[in-house]
Amino acid sequence: MKIKVCGMRNPGNITELLDLSVDFMGMIFYDKSERFVDVALAREIRKAFKGKTTQKVGVFVNATIDEIQCTKDVFQLDYIQLHGNESPEFCAMVREKLNIKVIKSFAVDNDFDVATTRDYVGKCDFFLFDAKGKLPGGNGYRFNWELLLHYNYETPFFLSGGISLQDVEDIKSFKHPQLFAIDVNSGFEWMPAIKKIEDLEIFIHELNDNRLVQTT
Numbered sequence: 001m002k003i004k005v006c007g008m009r010n011p012g013n014i015t016e017l018l019d020l021s022v023d024f025m026g027m028i029f030y031d032k033s034e035r036f037v038d039v040a041l042a043r044e045i046r047k048a049f050k051g052k053t054t055q056k057v058g059v060f061v062n063a064t065i066d067e068i069q070c071t072k073d074v075f076q077l078d079y080i081q082l083h084g085n086e087s088p089e090f091c092a093m094v095r096e097k098l099n100i101k102v103i104k105s106f107a108v109d110n111d112f113d114v115a116t117t118r119d120y121v122g123k124c125d126f127f128l129f130d131a132k133g134k135l136p137g138g139n140g141y142r143f144n145w146e147l148l149l150h151y152n153y154e155t156p157f158f159l160s161g162g163i164s165l166q167d168v169e170d171i172k173s174f175k176h177p178q179l180f181a182i183d184v185n186s187g188f189e190w191m192p193a194i195k196k197i198e199d200l201e202i203f204i205h206e207l208n209d210n211r212l213v214q215t216t
Helices: 011-018 039-049 065-075 088-097 114-120 145-150 165-173 197-207
Strands: 002-005 024-028 055-060 079-082 101-108 126-131 157-159 179-184 189-191
Touching (some): 011 039, 011 197, 039 065, 079 088, 088 101, 126 179, 165 197
Parallel strands (some): 024 055, 055 079, 101 126, 157 179
């Protein structure tokens, strides 16, 4: 199971997390977020990632394609995550013009219809299902994962929304052929943008029993 840790900002905390060799690390470029990453941190963050295999994911909310491209270039992003009301056509344009993989997020509540994703199939590389709340993301609670059992499109997805160390067994028992990765954020924080590295290490070990985690 691949793992994405989102809402990272502090260079020291990022370096600690990189030692766990997580698959994806998300940075939020939405200025209304308490985990917002300022461009002034770009050099330190690029330096921390040098020689690492973890993929950098830039999270945007209703940004323009020019804003996304500028941030992509400055931070040397590997993936773009669109977490707003972006249309299928906009997702396809970002993917093609920036020559980058795109993750489209969907806010899920009990009224969510998986058919909402249909028009995005073929225009994004991945979907991300998160709990619907007051904020675009990082609301800190789970949605009913059984709603995704009706999802039968070919686009693989990230499972997100308030996931914590206590959810390991539930994740293991949730079977879906298109489940690609687990996305965590607020459930592993001391404070916004500062992650509990020891808890994440335990989470990775317990989720993937055969995965070697090396720390310094």
